[in-house]
Amino acid sequence: MPLYDNHTIKIYNTLSGEKEVFEPITNGHIGMYVCGPTVYSNVHLGNVRTFMSFDMIFRYFKHLGYKIRYVRNITDAGHLENDDDVGEDKITKKARLEAIEPMEIVQRYTVDFHNVLNTFNFLPPSIEPTATGHIIEQIELIQNIIDNGFAYNVNGSVYFDVHKYNESNDYGILSKRKLEDLIHNTRALDGQSDKKNPQDFALWKKAEPTHIMRWPSPWSDGFPGWHLECTAMSTKYLGDYFDIHGGGMDLKFPHHECEIAQNQAAKGQDPVKYWMHANMLELNGARMSKSSGNYINPAELLSGDNDIMSKAYNPSVIRFFMMQASYKSVLDLTDDGLKAAEKGFNRLMDAIGLIDKLKPSAATSSFHVSDWKQKCYDAMNDDFNTPILIAVLFDAAKFINQIKDGSATLSQHDLELLKETIEAFTFDVLGLVDTAKENTGIDKLSGAVDILINLRKEARLNKDFALSDKIRDELIAAGIQLQDGKDGTTFTTN
Secondary structure, three states: OOOHHOOEEEEOOOOEEEEEEEOOEEEEEEEEEOOOOOOOOOOOOHHHHHHHHHHHHHHHHHHHHOEEEEEEEOOOOOEOOOOOOOEEEEEHHHHHHHHHOOOHHHHEEEEEEEHHHHHOOOOOEOOOOOOHHHHHHHHHHHHHHHHHHOEEEEEEEEEEOHHHHHEEEEEEEOOOOOOOOOOOOOOOOOOOOOOOEEEEEEEEEEOOOOOOOOOOOOOOOOOOOHHHHHHHHHHHHHOEEEEEEEEEHHHHHHHHHHHHHHHHHHHOOOOEEEEEEEEEEEOOOOOOEEEEOOOOHHHHHHHHOOOOOOOOOOHHHHHHHHOOOOOOOEHHHHHHHHHHHHHHOOOOOOHHHHHHHHOOOOOOOOOOHHHHHHHHHHHHHOOHHHHHHHHHHHHHHHHHHHHHHHHOOOOHHHHHHHHHHHHHHHHHOOOOOOOHHHHHHHHHHHHHHHHHHHHHHHHHOOOOHHHHEEEEEEHHHHEEEEEHHHHHHEEEEE
């Protein structure tokens, strides 16, 4: 029997504004889509927090035994610089400024995105589709919307008719906005727009002659609208109606609102059962912004090469810090907060490291491991409440230290259950990495390579160059590159 049969999860659904009992559309299976990055710059730390929240959710579903298809896209075209239908494509603009191909920009920052997420111990999604890889699907989707009377073509650009849609649907159902208010708060058209109304949004944009990224379509050589891309990719891999759609709070309107409208207009139904939104990351009590200087990127936080934090922080410490807040809460990143998280993280790792050294006892214990284990699940089942889970893990850490000091006891069976549970929630669900074990592994590797370096040195002194070359070549094959210098031989790993 899978674990999920014994657990009822409640999820805060942005669509209803309430916590709801999670019931997958298909029993035992989950489809989850999360809006991924637009790869025109290094990934923002706030985005890392959003993706980390959904990585944790992905991990917990897997822990419960669900078969989950997690789709997180890469936006590599169509996202204009004002998040609207005006301005230059963000990727094209960066490519123009650097005088390189747009796909060089895409490649550079996709690699950066993956490297950063790997550093923070993310699991890869099941599928990572790109917008440019799904142009055909987007063209078909636009045609469906046109055929159903909810879009119009003007001079080669296709726009979604929000007012027409709102006659029979509710544009604003997710963000709780009313079209009348949007009309009132929108500036008048300047006479140069092809839109019928300012609230309409582009499904397809005709490319200007200088626009590099373009594809043929029935309407013009152009490129898809940003909102459309996610609708096409999510429904291709998860179906017209799937379980969970996630993203940052900033995407709720207009991006996710437009996704709902597009699916209704094309397929006649809502696309998603549960909408989930992760909240923002602040820095020292204020919005993170490059223009204001109140900004730090992941690499600077990890290296300590910045003027904001007092030191470098380990990726797992940063992850632990982020898990100490609910994914729905605004989180303030501060040096003091990270220092406190570092102490807490080390305390938890030290306690976990003690378990194998503890001696079991037949005496009755006041700590009921089965009840404690249930509290771990209760926390996660309550809308993935990681702050409560961490508090429960610290209850166990405190008790572990009491056993070590001789003031508490636990049976062999309960010790094993405690170890299995605390490791599952700490490493598998929260995604933390025991840095002590990490460093031990590095030390062992260094010791082994040093032995081979010395053997190679002896072989060269004995003029046994065949053996010397063999050691070097086999280390290269294993991903270890030797570097000979005047101060001796060092190595790097790939």
